[in-house]
Amino acid sequence: MSRFALAFFLATALPCFAQAQTTTDAAKADGKAFGKDIGAAAQSAATTQPNADRVPGYSGTPSQSGYFDDPKAMERAAASQASANTGYQTMRNSSASRATFSKVDLDAAIARSKTISEDPLSYTSGMTVGGTQGRCVLLPPASGTAARYKATCNTGYTVDSSTQSCTVTLQASVTTVTDYLYYCPKLDPECTAFDLATCRLTGSHPGKCLQGIDTPTGYKCFEPGDPIAEYTCSEPVAGLTPIRVTPRQVVTTTRDESQCASLAADANCTSPVETCSDSDPVTRTIDGYSITQPCWAWRRDYQCNRFTPAQDCTTLEQTPGCNLEQEYCLTDETPCRTFERVYDCPVPDQPQDPNQFICDGDVYCIDGSCETIQRQPNTEFKDAVVALNAMDQARREFDPNNLTLFKGTRESCSSKVFGILNCCKGKGFPLIPGIQLLVALGCSREEMLLHQKDVQGLCAYVGTYCSSSFLGVCLTKRKVYCCFESKLSRILQEQGRVQLNKPWDKPKTEQCLGFTIDEFARLDLSKMDFSEVYAEFTDAARLPDELQAATQIQQKIEDYYARARP
Template structure:
């Protein structure tokens, strides 16, 4: 209060002074003020710039080089952006984000567009005059039917046949004459050295032989010795001293009767048994020949093949198309497994879905609201939404892998009754009952359950047991995942990465690395099988019948009240 009084007194004191000021004095003061300011401005304009007068100035900035070349700043920023973690994150996000084609988007929202185009058809107002209203069917779902890999077998069946043949010992007479040659000792007797000649003695010199023919030189001294050679064949260029006639018998095994079986690659020799050994000594050409056995019987086990196949049903199914044929045995291949892509048979179709206008019941202008309970099928939608969250939950932090699978296999007889590989193509409950009846293992029954639910991907088949080159038992290998979404990502992601499944005996169902997953273009994948889980959540409410019963009770109530 004291401060306010002081201010007021000062104003009252100044009023007479202001009142005495003239316009000329005011103009003079203004000119003086302007002149002073103009001089200060002129001084400031003619003074060289001084950066130290800038508030917060701490010397020449490090970026002063950009003053004369501002474009360099933009170029260097662009060059350094590739190494900046934040920039790379944003760029990679733009490059690898999911993209969906207009066709896929149109198919997904087709039902909503149909309803929005003619909403009154599906929301026609409230029923009246005691009626329970009407229900209008919603447009059909656009979800694709589930498919699976069906297999069958072609090739041959093999049976073992016992065959036999006889081997005979055949005697053959052969000339066994010998030839006698003389050669002077110390002469050149090399012609008689060899496997067909042998030295059989030494005789007195050639001068004592007179009319004998000899080799190695003429007659010198009567006492000079001569070497005697006996040969089984004549020696070219020399005349024998004497020829000693002779005959011998050779025995040869005659295997001509067994030549066909021995040359057949489908036959294996089991044994050879002597069947002719009495007598062991026999006379052939006047000579006695002794052999321990003169005849044998050989036993062979041979494969008999018959063509067979069980693919007629799949070939005749117009919904199935052939994918590939895999050989189950070594070359020459005698058993093939044919793989077909087929729709799941007897798949439950979506029930008809309705929108009803009976939520309000009116009679003579008096309306009652029917309180509908929540749809009991909502849990199906919650389960489907949980599948989308599966991708986050399946990340393996230890191995930095996504969508890891679990290897599983089942056995079946080729062209046989035993088949523990009933899967997606067979109803769940009957399939399990059949597997139990066939004596299949618990793991094989679990595989059937998971495959029937769409959680398993077929890898391939290998032969587990074979006979005579024909596969008798095969094992089908699957990779099973925690969710249907994981299976779809694995199947279609491997195609994009050019990363096929390993051979069935070796596949371990490993997941994608972070780098591999970053390369996937999700916009090119067909998720219609997963979309179906979402659209199937919209079902005809179970409480419609209860609502109808309630309306009947209301009618009965008003009917009694009117009386």
Template sequence: MTGKTLAHLLTALFALTSAASIHAQTRDAARADGKDFATDLLGESREAATTNPDAARVPNFDPQATRDLQDLARDPDQIEARGRSAAKTSTPMRTIRDSMDSRAQFDPDEIADMLARSRTINETPLDYTSGMSVTGRQGACVPLPPGSASAGTYTATCNTGFTATRETGTCQVTLDTRVEARDVYGYYCIAGTGVDPSSPYACDHYQGPQCRVVQSWDIPCGYDHYSGYYWGCYGTLRVDLVSCSEPVPGATPYTVTSENVVTTTRNESQCSSFLDNGECTLDAETCTDSTPQTRIVDGVEVTQSCWAWQRSYSCARRTAGNDCSELEANGSCRFLREDCLTDDTPCSTSERVYECPVAAGDSGGTQYVCDGDVYCIDGSCETIERTANDEFKDAVTALHAMDEARGQFDPETLTLFRGTRNTCSSKVFGVLNCCKGKGFPLIPGISLLVALGCSREEVLLHERDAQGLCAYVGTYCSDKFLGVCLTKKKVYCCFESKLSRILQEQGRRQLPKPWDKPKEEQCEGFTLDEFARLDLSQMDFSEVYAEFTEAARLPDELETSILIQQKIEDYYARSGQ
């Protein structure tokens, strides 16, 4: 489409829209405009189709450039010639050529000799460098500063308050039955709309529990069944025949009869010791006498589904307890808080939480850094002076944290360092504790612990916590009896590495983002926004420093250098020099 055609089209559209905005165009006028517009387009299209191509009509067309490309196509050798000519004045090519001209050149034989020497040194590097100076004499070695790595801390808990022992007991309950003769009074009464409630015949006077309805009749319209008189229709009426165990004041019974009344009562006298003890609860009640169901009592047949029962009770015997003396006497443990395990006030059983240091292990002796490393290039040798760098551990820890952040990112929840919820149970004031974890040695053999009462999951949690992979969340009572906690359950969040656990523990304090209630905590990770707000420089990673120093432990270079010096002296002694 040419520029002229586009201009016509825009003009026509503007005219149409402008006219439509002012007044409605008639159908004939619109048809005429469209026909004129189509005629103009048809003429321009015929002109474009019948005119020979002309390079002058093509925008930005350069005939000379086209001829140059045609010449290169006919003679490709000109491409290389023109490239060499342009390279002489090209700044990038000059830079590359200057760099290649100034680069060091090595003879292939020299390279082969150097590689042979390096292979020999690589087999026993300490024999050639450690503790030796460039003069061949024993170099100076300085001891590394004592490590600042800490074995970390662990959470220890104890209990104080009351415990309970559960005792069971049984007793018998019998059914006492007696038969009594009594008078029964029969009355008629009227119920329904239009009945005067103050009338002695109103059924409002004959209510339970001493009266009960025996039979009822609906009264037809206009007829009083009780009195035998006809009247008009004033509402729906009903006559009830009631039987009462006592006389109704102000009413005359139509009949008085005698009947036997059977009364049954459970005799619980044998269970009084359990019923009077508020620490006892009923567990079960079992029928022990149900045959025959119908029996003769004072000449009257009495039918009951059961005639005697046996009850089972559970009772709690409370005793005071306290197993915190060892932790309280440990001066290295710091008291953190006290959590109530029961719902009563004041709290009957509490758990005291302490933070204790993990005992440090053997450091492996003093480590040294020596000045015997020699670095040579172009025949010039220099001694590398080494000093202990205590910033290495911080750099490695930060890099490791970033690497774990990439590896522990959950794309589904967009969170980092998510943990897994783990629990273990222990009896309050019990001997066997499957929840000690870090800071306490494991009993050898999983099967032994399982036989003693610990589950395999609890043993695995113990092992992971001992490795420093789990963070203690809290404790809640999982089994209580009459308000006394018998079994408690500890909740941990375990992670893939010790570093992840430290990031979670100290990061939650920075945000702040405390752990949820022990029953509800699900060990969620950090969101991207939360992790971005953490200041890793303010965190204490000393617990993981030992792992890096163990992984990169240096040899005792001083002893090695003395050994090499002795070998040299022995060599000269044997050769007589």
């Protein structure tokens, strides 16, 4: 290296090296100082008694500290915040309005899919070799039904009220007792000797006469002595001599109630009533003595009530597709002795869906070129028809006086709890023939008309209340319905009330009022299930059989080409 290069290196590199060395030393010194400070702070924190002032961000007593004394307050505060939170409400509304499917329908759809998947070629065949004719295969029949109804039954107790009787007899006996008569001056201290349970004061007489004279009519006393008390005792008094000992017969009568002991001890038997059942003769001879009594025996009647467990829910429990929705007490008694169970059940014996086919593609040919026509099913037609009909129904049922829509009529029917005759079975049960017989047995014509309306799907079940009870057991109940002009009106009311969060009122007070114009405007018809009325609309607007029409058109095209060939 030349001197010039060495000089240049020393002039440039050494100062930089020195500067780097100085920076490193400074960093080490700074690190040591920082470590020393941190160590001192850690040592101070470890040796200093903690307090609230040293907690970062702490200022006073936080409002949440009250939850330690009242944990339920946290739950109430959370519920209050949840009800006002937009996100929470959106989640709840979405959960409440989401589509639901019954287990029966899901099982039926899965079973149908499995049937097709086991032999798919039977349902999805290819085109024929000639390419001029398609093939349609019948799909497995669908099961289940969209129509459902509310069925009710009861559990609890029945009460049997009966009169049970027993006999009370009069038992008479004659015994001989001895009376001991004693005299005692009333001022004589010895009279305390007769303060016995076996002695009683039976009379008194004047004492020995102190002054008197003889008169032609006899001796007349002017100054009688102190009166003498007469005590009669049933046993001798020790140390005293009785004035007279007299035997006598005593008649004793007692009521023998042993036959009624079990009924008297039964808390379910109350209000005993006694009636003389043996009063002839009134005088009878017992042990040689005549004894007279107005009655010698009584019949005692008790009103007894027996509670027996009962239920009539077995049929609904064993019916496929019936789901228990709720159970509530029919009466206001405690403890409750009669419960109503509400089941959601499919309407039996409903017509099945019409046959459905899967077909090869239709083929259209011209000048030797053939194309397959792809068909897209229209699933919106039925919804459009129902929506239009709903608007037309709203126009017809609009009440200009009250500005309401779809007002119903309150109707009710009664039945005995656990009784055989039931005029309120509902649309799940066909109306048996012989209305006159049912009316004769106790069903009114109005109840029969209500049943017919319910079978036609015009009535919505509101609830049941107890109309008569005895000792807390409901004897007769009334089922309340709201009936409408059409099945569509009934569906709009039932499902519309769910969207509006406007449940039916209590059965005793429900008046079947209609929707206001504002309420109807808030309804989302697209979220309602109108499957009950689809068949009615499609039957009313059914076109000629599509498959037959397509076959006829294809045949006409083939005939045309056959005639046009040379």
